[in-house]
Amino acid sequence: xxxxxxxxxxxxxxxxxxxxxxxxxxxxxxxxxxxxxxxxxxxxxxxxxxxxxxxxxxxxxxxxxxxxxxxxxxxxxxxxxxxxxxxxxxxxxxxxxxxxxxxxxxxxxxxxxxxxxxxxxxxxxxxxxxxxxxxxxxxxxxxxxxxxxxxxxxxxxxxxxxxxxxxxxxxxxxxxxxxxxxxxxxxxxxxxxxxxxxxxxxxxxxxxxxxxxxxxxxxxxxxxxxxxxxxxxxxxxxxxxxxxxxxxxxxxxxxxxxxxxxxxxxxxxxxxxxxxxxxxxxxxxxxxxxxxxxxx
Amino acid sequence: xxxxxxxxxxxxxxxxxxxxxxxxxxxxxxxxxxxxxxxxxxxxxxxxxxxxxxxxxxxxxxxxxxxxxxxxxxxxxxxxxxxxxxxxxxxxxxxxxxxxxxxxxxxxxxxxxxxxxxxxxxxxxxxxxxxxxxxxxxxxxxxxxxxxxxxxxxxxxxxxxxxxxxxxxxxxxxxxxxxxxxxxxxxxxxxxxxxxxxxxxxxxxxxxxxxxxxxxxxxxxxxxxxxxxxxxxxxxxxxxxxxxxxxxxxxxxxxxxxxxxxxxxxxxx
Numbered sequence: 001x002x003x004x005x006x007x008x009x010x011x012x013x014x015x016x017x018x019x020x021x022x023x024x025x026x027x028x029x030x031x032x033x034x035x036x037x038x039x040x041x042x043x044x045x046x047x048x049x050x051x052x053x054x055x056x057x058x059x060x061x062x063x064x065x066x067x068x069x070x071x072x073x074x075x076x077x078x079x080x081x082x083x084x085x086x087x088x089x090x091x092x093x094x095x096x097x098x099x100x101x102x103x104x105x106x107x108x109x110x111x112x113x114x115x116x117x118x119x120x121x122x123x124x125x126x127x128x129x130x131x132x133x134x135x136x137x138x139x140x141x142x143x144x145x146x147x148x149x150x151x152x153x154x155x156x157x158x159x160x161x162x163x164x165x166x167x168x169x170x171x172x173x174x175x176x177x178x179x180x181x182x183x184x185x186x187x188x189x190x191x192x193x194x195x196x197x198x199x200x201x202x203x204x205x206x207x208x209x210x211x212x213x214x215x216x217x218x219x220x221x222x223x224x225x226x227x228x229x230x231x232x233x234x235x236x237x238x239x240x241x242x243x244x245x246x247x248x249x250x251x252x253x254x255x256x257x258x259x260x261x262x263x264x265x266x267x268x269x270x271x272x273x274x275x276x277x278x279x280x281x282x283x284x285x286x287x288x289x290x291x292x293x294x295x296x
Numbered sequence: 297x298x299x300x301x302x303x304x305x306x307x308x309x310x311x312x313x314x315x316x317x318x319x320x321x322x323x324x325x326x327x328x329x330x331x332x333x334x335x336x337x338x339x340x341x342x343x344x345x346x347x348x349x350x351x352x353x354x355x356x357x358x359x360x361x362x363x364x365x366x367x368x369x370x371x372x373x374x375x376x377x378x379x380x381x382x383x384x385x386x387x388x389x390x391x392x393x394x395x396x397x398x399x400x401x402x403x404x405x406x407x408x409x410x411x412x413x414x415x416x417x418x419x420x421x422x423x424x425x426x427x428x429x430x431x432x433x434x435x436x437x438x439x440x441x442x443x444x445x446x447x448x449x450x451x452x453x454x455x456x457x458x459x460x461x462x463x464x465x466x467x468x469x470x471x472x473x474x475x476x477x478x479x480x481x482x483x484x485x486x487x488x489x490x491x492x493x494x495x496x497x498x499x500x501x502x503x504x505x506x507x508x509x510x511x512x513x514x515x516x517x518x519x520x521x522x523x524x525x526x527x528x529x530x531x532x533x534x535x536x537x538x539x540x541x542x543x544x545x546x547x548x549x550x551x552x553x554x555x556x557x558x559x560x561x562x563x564x565x
Binding site for chain 1: 333334337338343345346347349350352353357360361365366367368370374376377378379380433435436437438439440441442443523524525526554557558559560564565
């Protein structure tokens, strides 16, 4: 990769913050292509709204099953139950053999008027806030289409521009156990790459982004499509791939949960490794790195 | 300033103030967004735009379903031990009670509308026609699935017997159950499908379930099975099959009981 012309910020007028003069010289390097930036933010919008409308749809039947069928009389591996005792609602989460009292959050939570109501996810997590499966579906399908088109643009564009190969595919050396272990230790110490090394994703980032872009997000689309009886007759292979519609619904939930976990870690990492620099790079494309061999 | 102060620490201070400001801003925006979501849901223009997704879904699924592939058929051992009954489990009308008491001997299926020969078919006459048996999955819009064995007459047989008139586009099913429990007929269950689904080989008018007579809770004496769509399309207690060029004149104008209440007419997803 040829080095692009760098803008050096080191000798900028000190401006508001005098200590800027103490900073090591920094240069802004191109970090994210327009393709990555645009699809990233569309994805943020879609994922947020899909998650919330998905929680609304889940609430219509807050139970998950494995296999070809699954309804009220069948064994659910996860359920958010609403129980009535002493005149008020109680929420209990059943996860395999576990039962957890979750009143206030899962199974039973307060409505706008402050009364405990039976519902899977609470109203602040759903679109609309009140129970309305039909509206939840409208929102979900609209943003599902946008999400799928956006994802397709990203995948095709990423292949054509060699983004995946250049930026995301780990090298053999990076995958060496000793290197991986070192990266994990560095991450745990919040010791982020500096200088030239900060130009590239580290191997943990590469593996995580690959898993998100090539497993979890396509998995969301495919498990979602498997829940469509129309698609199931057009592409019956989907049912074999996921082991039945109830299984696909369970996996849809699990993949979404994994994506929520990813987003949480992603946001924490963005905050810890320089929120403005990261935000700037995802908006303007330019990322500041310290000029090697200076300061520190 | 002491140059030994860690670079990171020095950089953070003014940014922390800004970060706090941003956090407040984000929290405010979040609150607005949350309150705004309900307002957005209720905005007619937004709702209209989102509802248009159905056209895209229908067009793309029709592209894939043009060759009329069958819905998956399962084996006897895949049948749900208990098939959940949903919606009405007993129509409330005195007329239905009378028919049920007479074991549906007096029941007749009316076939009318844009047909050459309006029909009035007894259960025995329907059972004497060509039958089809299928073990299929019933997918409720709520998210649960149940597998059952259905036996009935292909809808195409009934339509061919009546003979479609030019202009026929939809088949409308008028049912005996008043799901909204209104005093007039506006709460009566009804559904509609187009001719592509009506002539699909697995689209049957079922009178048998899991090897027995169709139970009352599942729509006795006759229910629709349109296997590539969700549960609410599977009209129960079918009394009349109307062939029409449109469904907009009926009740809410959206082509079905749940469609009139916001659900998609095309329920293949």
